[in-house]
Amino acid sequence: MTSFLDRIRAAAPIASRYGGSKFRKPTDALVADLEAALSPGQVRADGAQRALLSHDASLFDGGVAGPVCFPTTGEEVQAVVTVALRHNRAIVPRGAGTGLAGGAIPFGAPVVISLTRMNRILEVDVENRVAWVEPGVVNLDLTKHLKRIGFHFAPDPSSQQVCTIGGNVATNSGGPHCLAYGVTDAHVLAVEIVLASGEKAMLGSIGPQDEGLDLRGAFIGSEGTLGVATKVAVRLTKNPPAVKTLLLSFASVRAAANTVSAVIAAGIVPAAMEVMDQRITIAVENFVKAGYPVDAAAVLLAEVEGLADGVKIEAEQISAIGTQNGATEVRLAQSEAERELLWKGRKTAFGAVAQIKPDYYLHDTVVPRSALADVLEEIYKIADRHQLIVMNVFHAGDGNLHPLLLFDRRIEGELDRVHAAGAEIVEASLAAGGVLSGEHGIGIEKQDYMDRLFTSDDLDHQNRLRNAFDPSCRTNPGKVLPMAHSCADIQALRSVPAGVWG
């Protein structure tokens, strides 16, 4: 199978090269028009900036950014899109670039629209339980802003200190607390977007959402391929009056996974249920000193919230179910400080692995909860076969696996083994009745797996949805759908004059 990147390189008439110094600074009519539409300071075409924004947080290279624009208003986004349309150039919106599936990587020197300067919280409307924000607002900044009035924004991806609301909308982000609260699409009521045609539309409304075609729902999670979000109405969630966090230790990963299934089967939906295996627990404990039990094969972090009595009842039930399933220790966080420390450990887990290997590849698949233990066992075997260290830290309550494959890119052949193991992990998840991604998205990472989950007709219908929003296929072309199924993306990637932007 030729890789998607190889096909992109073959399709686009520009030499795909990586490295800041290799990017030139072209002066052409496109740049001049963009500078006229914005201000010269808001358009960057220099090699350093283009090299920087040719990447996201994934390992994929081969992206080539065109001019990079930093609009500050929706009108400026419209102006940029209109100039790109006039020059028949593709557009790629991006937020903080924390995506792990390559969704924001630009191909074919498109106009890159960085929304990081659109970072204002426009209005907090408590009466309607909604906040209007610009797409560049950082997830955690919004939640901190809402804290003083007793509310928060529920989706809490591990990257929440840097990732933006616009990026959350693009990938339909999740996070540990999405078990009870739902992912981003349950918390975004309306999105103002700019289409590739330059037209502006308001999708959804802050009123009841149960009439008409749900264009808002179709837009969320479309990975920047349907248009550019310029304003987002997010739902405010009231902070719970009571919270309890439990840490359960187990002698096997299977016992932890079984506990998760048993809790759900008992009719309890905790706010979060996260599992960490022993390797990641040791790494995290070295790093945050949260008192995690480093001798346990797996730990389950469970959080319940709501009114005081129900929280007490559920904490007791989870404790009992854990014990029935062989928990060797059940610990209840005794203070808010202890609770925060436990969560800090969970949320900084990915950073902690740098102690062991310089690089990691973070996977993301979902399986039925009842298959968690079997698939995890298979993942350990796959890593062993490829002589790789794997660590598991995941949203167990949702069946959302996040195996971390550790490697050192300086060691020849190690990254190839990581990719081979990754492919087997995806296959194992699909074979168990799972799906390709729970929260990272498809981007370019999993495009070539899409036909393992969907038939040709299914993909054709997904493309019809895409095509209705962007018949020209100029919005973030070459993403999500395999090339054979995506409208005219190849043409959009070929529209750049050879030699100028390579």
Next chain:
Amino acid sequence: MTTTPTTSTLKVTDPVLLEFAAEVGASGKVAVVGAQTRWDVGGQPAKGVRQLGAPAGVVEYKPEEMTVKVRAGTSVSDLDAELAAAGQRCALPNRGGTVGGAVAVGEDHLGVLGRGPVRDSVLQVRYVSADGVTVTGGGPVVKNVSGFNLPKLMVGSLGVLGCLSEFVLRTNPVPGVSRWLQFADADPFAVFDLAHRPGAVLWNGTSTWVLLEGYLPDVEAQNTLLIKQWAGVEVEAPPPLPQHRWAMPPAALSTVGPLPTGEFVASVGVGRLWGQRPAPPTAQDPVVVELSRRLKTNFDPTGRLNPGRTP
């Protein structure tokens, strides 16, 4: 493990769904008929169109996964009964109709604040396309961002993009206690603020109803808290709802100008109002109208699916 599924295993093989697809076929105008409880939403169905019923039956129910696979022609009552036997429920309202009808109309349950919206509860959808082919969108697990969100597009579509045949729906545990309280003279907005995540707060201009759900001691505590503030009594059921649906921002309910008391029931915190007269027409964003039109054209180029209806 890692047996490679061949492309054919992705194809829908359920003979009941295949038979329905054959009935829909690839030509001629068709309308899918449920129980016709919302038969006039989005316009009258065109006359003289071939009418079909969708297949029925709960295909697979996994309480421990909190998912149920159910065919569109199943009655919501039958689904509810099966879920209730395992202590669970779903987001669909039971107005005497079918599961497919409820998804096609997309109307939320009266207790949407507790149950969640219908559009968030459809994890996977199967429908027969205008070409007569069964298409699958979404996936059978509770969390999924693999590709474009066809399930979202089908909720509220009135069947004009495809003939809905089967869904995987999210289910949830039934709370230990559900209790309706009625207050003769309370401020419904203050009730909404004071109660912790109520299942519903309704208001008809004078009386306020609140649905408290959860563990018994929590419900008792909430009950006491509210009754301390306003005189209220426990009642069996919420008030009957007038026929016509109005939509507005939740805060705008406090100024429901033209409707006299007794002619409406409003859902506080949601912005839904049921009125005895139809809602005044609202201006639509022309770009949104055009996007909806293009979706219709892309999914059903000849306009053969459920003609006469516009979501």
